Structures are given as C-alpha cells and as structure tokens.
Amino acid sequence: MxxxxxxxxxxxxxxxxxxxxxxxxxxxxxxxxxxxxxxxxxxxxxxxxxxxxxxxxxxxxxxxxxxxxxxxxxxxxxxxxxxxxxxIQCISLETVPHWYERAGEYAADLSRVEVDMAAIQSMTAKQKHLISLLCSGYSQRQAAAEMGLTTGSVQRLIKKARSSYEQASGFRF
CATH class of the missing domain: 1.10.1740.10 (RNA polymerase sigma factor, region 2, helix turn helix motif)
Incomplete structure (x- = not known):
C-alpha cells in the first residue's frame, strides 16, 4: 500500500x-x-x-x-x-569602535588626540603627505592631482598607509 x-x-x-x-x-x-x-x-x-x-x-x-x-x-x-x-577622507574617531580604549591621552572635546607617532613614522613620506592632504580637507581626487597620481594610486596608497599604521600601532580601524 x-x-x-x-x-x-x-x-x-x-x-x-x-x-x-x-x-x-x-x-x-x-x-x-x-x-x-x-x-x-x-x-x-x-x-x-x-x-x-x-x-x-x-x-x-x-x-x-x-x-x-x-x-x-x-x-x-x-x-x-x-x-x-x-x-572616507578622514573619519571621525566616533566611528572607530572603542577608540578611547586604545588611544593615548585626549581632550574631552576631542580637539586634541594623541596618536602613535612611532606608527606614523613607519609610513613612507608619500603616505604621510597623502594623509596630511586628506586630513586638511582634500578629496581623494584633489589629493591625486596635487601629488601627480591617479585616483586608483591614491586609494592603494591609503590602503597601504592604513595597513602600516595598524601594524606599527596595533590599532585596528
């Protein structure tokens, strides 16, 4: 059946x-x-x-x-x-999870935040220059034009700079 x-x-x-x-x-x-x-x-x-x-x-x-x-x-x-x-150009620290646990000294109004200078020094001169341009308000396209690079090169340079900083400081974004 x-x-x-x-x-x-x-x-x-x-x-x-x-x-x-x-x-x-x-x-x-x-x-x-x-x-x-x-x-x-x-x-x-x-x-x-x-x-x-x-x-x-x-x-x-x-x-x-x-x-x-x-x-x-x-x-x-x-x-x-x-x-x-x-x-992303220069992200606000508020978007980085638990940044305050990993940062050095900082002012309550976030006007001054201590960064790992040894980690910054581990970056190449080109990476430091790019980061300073981006943090001063340049877009990636403007920074690329200023440095004589393509926007693709700027994006790769940002990725390498971030990786260098993370490796040297132990701080992951």
Missing amino acids: STLEAPARQLTSDELIINNMGLVGSAAKRVNQTTGADYLELFQEGSIGLIKAARSFKVDMGFKFATYANRCIVNQMLDYLNKGKQS
Whole structure:
C-alpha cells in the first residue's frame, strides 16, 4: 500500500523573507564582530540582500534557500561597507569602535588626540603627505592631482598607509 504525498507547497517571496530574518541577524552579528561596523546598518543592508535573494531564488538551482540567501545577505553588507570606504577622507574617531580604549591621552572635546607617532613614522613620506592632504580637507581626487597620481594610486596608497599604521600601532580601524 503506497501513501500518496501531497506535493510541497512553494513559499512566496514574502514568506521566505519572514521565515529567514534570523539569517540577517546572525550575518549582521558576524560582520559587525569582524569589521566593527554598526549592527543596525548591517541589519538593514542584510534585509535588502534577503529581499533580493527571495525575489531571485529558483527551486531548481540545486541548493537550499538559506544557503543562497546567506551569500546574498553577506554580499549586500560587504557592498555597503566597500561603498563607504571609497568616500572616507578622514573619519571621525566616533566611528572607530572603542577608540578611547586604545588611544593615548585626549581632550574631552576631542580637539586634541594623541596618536602613535612611532606608527606614523613607519609610513613612507608619500603616505604621510597623502594623509596630511586628506586630513586638511582634500578629496581623494584633489589629493591625486596635487601629488601627480591617479585616483586608483591614491586609494592603494591609503590602503597601504592604513595597513602600516595598524601594524606599527596595533590599532585596528
């Protein structure tokens, strides 16, 4: 005697979104812990990724929705973080998580903050010059023109300067 099974009902995209919001929370928590970015911002971006995943998922893809959705969620968060990095000139210390635990002496109004001068000295002259231009209000494009570089070269130089400072000081942004 065989039992007849009813075919599994396909969930709508709204049901997939509602049922998988926990994925967004866990992904936002993981990304927050590794990058220090704001959890609520990451959750919001991850929700957009979940919506995109629910709208584009096809059952015949050969894997479960949660696997597909998790990748879409994390990709959306990383895209958000990468877009933010491109527009940073000199970030406020308020955006650096727990900066006050790692900084030297600082004034209450943040008009003066002690930095690790040994770490600054570990940078090349070109990196120091670029950082001083950016901190004095130049955009990346303006700094590139001032230094006779391309904007791509400036972005790579910023990345190297940041890496040099982080290595020398032990302070991760």
